[in-house]
Amino acid sequence: MISRFPDLFKFRGVVSPRNHRFFHHRHPPPPPTPTTTMSDLRPPEHQVAGHRASASKLGPVVDGSGLFYKPLQAGDRGEHEVAFYEAFSAHPAVPPRIRDTFFPRFHGTRLLPTEARPGEPHPHLVLDDLLAGLEAPSVADIKIGAITWPPSSPESYVAKCLAKDRGTTSILLGFRVSGVRVVAPGGAVWSPERPELKALDTAGVRRVLRRYVSSVSGEGVDCALAAAVYGGEGGVLSQLLELKAWFEEQTLFHFYSASILLGYDANAVSSTGVGGGVRVKLVDFAHVAEGDGVIDHNFLGGLCSLIKFISDVVSETPEKLALGS
Ligand SMILES: O=P(O)(O)O[C@@H]1[C@@H](OP(=O)(O)O)[C@H](OP(=O)(O)O)[C@H](O)[C@H](OP(=O)(O)O)[C@H]1OP(=O)(O)O
Numbered sequence: 001m002i003s004r005f006p007d008l009f010k011f012r013g014v015v016s017p018r019n020h021r022f023f024h025h026r027h028p029p030p031p032p033t034p035t036t037t038m039s040d041l042r043p044p045e046h047q048v049a050g051h052r053a054s055a056s057k058l059g060p061v062v063d064g065s066g067l068f069y070k071p072l073q074a075g076d077r078g079e080h081e082v083a084f085y086e087a088f089s090a091h092p093a094v095p096p097r098i099r100d101t102f103f104p105r106f107h108g109t110r111l112l113p114t115e116a117r118p119g120e121p122h123p124h125l126v127l128d129d130l131l132a133g134l135e136a137p138s139v140a141d142i143k144i145g146a147i148t149w150p151p152s153s154p155e156s157y158v159a160k161c162l163a164k165d166r167g168t169t170s171i172l173l174g175f176r177v178s179g180v181r182v183v184a185p186g187g188a189v190w191s192p193e194r195p196e197l198k199a200l201d202t203a204g205v206r207r208v209l210r211r212y213v214s215s216v217s218g219e220g221v222d223c224a225l226a227a228a229v230y231g232g233e234g235g236v237l238s239q240l241l242e243l244k245a246w247f248e249e250q251t252l253f254h255f256y257s258a259s260i261l262l263g264y265d266a267n268a269v270s271s272t273g274v275g276g277g278v279r280v281k282l283v284d285f286a287h288v289a290e291g292d293g294v295i296d297h298n299f300l301g302g303l304c305s306l307i308k309f310i311s312d313v314v315s316e317t318p319e320k321l322a323l324g325s
């Protein structure tokens with residue numbers, strides 16, 4: 001049967017991973033302007049997980065314009081992620097509301113200079129910066145799914161991912177917290193190191209989800225922001241439920257290893273809600289597979305589990321602790 005939808009992986013394996021001309025041909029990005037130099041670009045201050053830009057490694061950068069530049073990853077992953085964004089952005093069966101609410105807008109690719117590879121501009125995905133406009137972003141990256149590897153992966157990659165899925169809460173809970181930063185009143189930032197997050201058990205995950213909506217310094221937990229951030233109209237829960245309704249139906253894509261990124265402005269929480277809104281977005285599509293008419297039960301299961309954990313935080317939070325009550 002000929003699919004009437006774009007072939008998500010039509011580009012897979014067609015080009016060598018470092019063949020930058022391919023990207024020029026497919027959708028010519030604006031060439032790097034003479035004014036785009038390394039000094040215009042910096043690693044995002046609020047990045048909580050994933051590969052980070054350094055003198056020796058590629059990682060995302062921002063330039064303060066409201067855009068987020070993610071370097072195409074090695075192997076076929078980078079082009080795979082581009083192919084996903086192209087297919088997803090134009091897909092007639094993706095509801096515009098879902099696309100606009102839960103995904104970063106994709107603006108094509110762009111060659112940019114990098115510190116890690118001087119003199120060799122590297123192609124980057126150009127995305128909306130999901131935290132743009134937030135003065136004091138409190139952010140959480142939650143990797144969804146009990147398994148994080150697409151079934152077509154080579155055995156060595158399956159083994160590597162499976163070890164991480166087993167060693168973290170992924171298999172047990174259907175998700176793991178990959179990164180978190182919480183800004184306390186006064187500006188102090190609480191952001192556990194990666195090994196600490198990887199070692200979390202179920203009780204630890206509950207504590208981090210409570211800490212994410214606490215208005216305290218250090219390790220304290222008061223859940224004072226739970227009602228404003230997690231609950232209510234436009235809060236995390238209602239957005240996750242809307243996302244879940246789509247995942248109960250959509251059979252186009254399977255989102256292995258994708259994360260839900262939560263963000264709110266810690267300086268803008270009040271009894272009436274959160275100024276600038278609470279952001280609930282999906283990121284990281286390097287391992288998306290075609291759905292082939294099958295529900296993404298791996299993502300859906302993890303999403304249901306996350307919803308239950310967050311509902312518990314809201315329902316366990318005494319009324320008197322809810323901000324403004
Ligand atoms: O490259 P590594 O070994 O640091 O692993 C990356 C992970 O870092 P970790 O070491 O688990 O903190 C990294 O994990 P976080 O997002 O940082 O939790 C990702 O899983 C990344 O996979 P992807 O290709 O971006 O989806 C992982 O990359 P791959 O395993 O896919 O190469």
Ligand SMILES: Nc1ncnc2c1ncn2[C@@H]1O[C@H](COP(=O)(O)OP(=O)(O)O)[C@@H](O)[C@H]1O
Nearest residue numbers: 047048049050051068104127128129130141284
């Ligand atoms: N569009 C975006 N806007 C703002 N921050 C983002 C965006 N995409 C990703 N991030 C930040 O970068 C981190 C890593 O992104 P991700 O796409 O998962 O990269 P990787 O493939 O290296 O894991 C996320 O945890 C988040 O902090």
